[in-house]
Amino acid sequence: MEALDLSPGEHRCPGPSTRDIIIADRQPVPEALLVEAPAYLGDEDIGYDRYTSPAFFDLEMKKLWPRVWQWVAREEELREAGDYVTYDIGPYSFLIVRGADDVIRAFYNACLHRGTQLRASDSSGFAEQLRCPFHGWTWSTEGDLQSIPCRWDFPHVRDDMFKLPQVKVATWGGFVFLNMDEHAVPLEEYLGVLPAHMKDGWDLGRRAVAVHIQKELPTNWKAAQEAFLEAYHVVETHAQNLPFAGDANAQYDLFGEHVSRFVHTHGVPSPHYPEAQTEQQIADKMHLPAGTIVPEGGTARNVAATWRRDNLGRKWGLDLSHYSDSEMLDSIEYHLFPNMCMFPGVSLPMVYRFRPIGMDPGRTLFDLLFLRPLAEGESHPEPVAPVRIAAQESYGSAPGVEPWLGATFDQDTNNLIQQYRGFHASKKRGETLGNYQESRIRHLHQTIDRYLNA
Template identity: 40%
Template sequence: MGDYKTKLPRDPEQPRSHGISYQEMLDEEVVPVPDALRSNTNTFLGSADLPVERYISQEFHDLEVNKMWNRTWQMVCRETEIPNVGDHVVYDIATWSIFVTRTETGEVKGYHNSCLHRGRQLKDENGQSDDIRCPFHGFSWNLDGSFKGSPCPWDFEHLSKEDLQLPEVRVDFWAGWVFINMDADAPSLEEYMGPEMRSHFERWSLENTFKALHVSRIIGCNWKVGFEAFIESWHSLDTHPQIVPYTADSNSQYDIYGENTSRTITAMGVPSPHTRNVTEQEVMDALAATSGRMAADEPVHQVPDGMSAREFMAEINYKEFSALAGVDLSEFATRSEVLDAILYSVFPNFAPWAGFNPNIVYRFRPNGDDPNTALMEVMLLMRFPEGTERPADVPCIELRPEQPWTDCEELGALGDVFEQDMKNVPFVQKGMRQSKKGAVSLGNYQEVRIRHLHQTIDKYVYGD
């Protein structure tokens, strides 16, 4: 059995798990490790409690709506979801509604989803149309936002074409995604993300993927409660016990980059520091049974003598993911990049996985004007061989609020994991409403991304 204890000296000012660190695991790689993975910030952001009102009050929700959601960069869709002239996608966030469309020149533009006549929403759902036409009275616009006409122009001689130009939002692109920002004075998307997102993801090229799965469901908690369940890993011990034999939960690495970007790296094929005397074969058996990495009807894989479960699982994934990408990943990709959960996030609500394994993406949004429910979305990006036709992006599967995630068979073992999370988050929301303490306390290291999220929120809602 491998030695899974850290060899690093203890730092009394920065306590860490006794489990082997992620950086020590990188020392065992057999190909060069990219700088993106060697980055290790060890950020401390304080120890203050967070008031529960941030999650449960309408007042704080209203602050987010009026001071944050309308000033931040947010992912709307993949560029490949609007490939043709007139294709459009509607993005609703709290009380705001925006749609993006591809114009006659091939440009992508974004507009406030409101008719300049009587305010009727212009686009109710995703689709395709030759122009932008209000279903109420027929006011219409060209795809570039210029006014096209109305049924009774003689009654609106007091309005010029300039008055009737559709108000735009800013649009920018990253890694094949379309982003919008309602604030004309906000920094560029590149400046907002910071250098790490662009430099790190150059290696993983999410542009060369297609959306193979998209599932959404309304969940019974504030959007932050849902999001926060995915940006720390140490809840696995009690919430996801089936993954503990192969998940390095409490010795995950957490990184903070500027105001808007953070990252968790949780190693797989390595037992949790909470376990004792787990054999390499037991690690492998748990991986095969519950990780979703292998077909359920495959035989049990015997770990070869002298090889760890992590090494063996990496060899299996090299073959599987190389076939998907049409390139031999074992020649240049680290084991980490085909095994581990490398989860980035861009403030406020976009969280893509990195690496050469199928890339999971999370997005959390308020459910309209309700601070006690949220929309959770899970997407899966898959690679395809260079030189072959890109598969079409799939439409979103919308689960009903009462439906379990396991109803979506396409999620595989992830459906079980998400359903375990759903056993917590509604009761977190309910429990905070009963809190005598009136606050939540965070771990200094393992929950630093949660603290980072709230500190950035504060810069918007209290900054001016």
């Protein structure tokens, strides 16, 4: 009866919390992992038109995307002068180039003559100069106009007025970001708590991309990422994980306007799991080598973390002894508004990005990266090329993805087409969110509204 006296947003799953489990490991953990920052943001329905309406989508394209910092590349993709990548978001296209002066710039990807893209969408490579493939107008990699065929016919074109237009660029954690708003706050301010949390062993700049997968998802960009912002779906979508993964007792944190986080534990059963288990029985279900033994008085959680610490340490040539069991096992996910998710842990070192494709509210490109820590003194290797998989293909078909993990991602995104169709079909015209477990979704929408209403 005591739960009836709680205020909205204060209810929690009975039993040990994520924080309780991490503290019970009896190991030093990064201070950031012990911070709790919940917030109650209301309980109104979120309208389905926000996902399906072309008018709402158009408003996002005009008032949201041109004003936010968004990840467009990894720095190692732009290692040498002349290296470039293109980045598209909705109707916008950008050409990101490292100039001969070693400065990374982002140009609008359009010739100032008749608008042709200087480089095709979804392309990358090397260029000594930026030459339009239509008529040959040419700029330097710093954006200065160099030549025009039949220059005699363009006496009205002044070099100083025909520099390639740029947008703001900044780097953090090995990522390159751009912002179309010339009055945007500095990236470091926009990142909020992330620089303070992502330091030392969580420095994403000292990690290399091992796998990069791209997949089109048949849903809105918001719905696509919301599938990864909560663990509430685990009980139904990932029921095979209930014997060894916390879900209903996951922790959700909201850090200011642009950052949120969840932490949910592995090596302990879900509060939903009905059967009593020994620590050995838990370990037997955790994708560990056959014959793995939990010693008397030990825990499946510690045994699994130790195995991953030793196995990955050998694989990468690293000493991982300073990482806690939580960092080795748990799903620690930060969301950076509007569309980036980062996992700073060691054994689940993923980064996600969700961006609209063209001007269709129901098409999203999902970038899934797996990062690995670099050894002391190791330089970044050559960047890996993205592997594009079809909508009906399993993530497990991509090189470097373990079958069990690929199957888990399949479960995550197989729901999305039915959900998007349900958005259109539903008589009830909005989704009803949990006050705590789905607070990150509400946080996303409230931040979107602040941009749209500004």
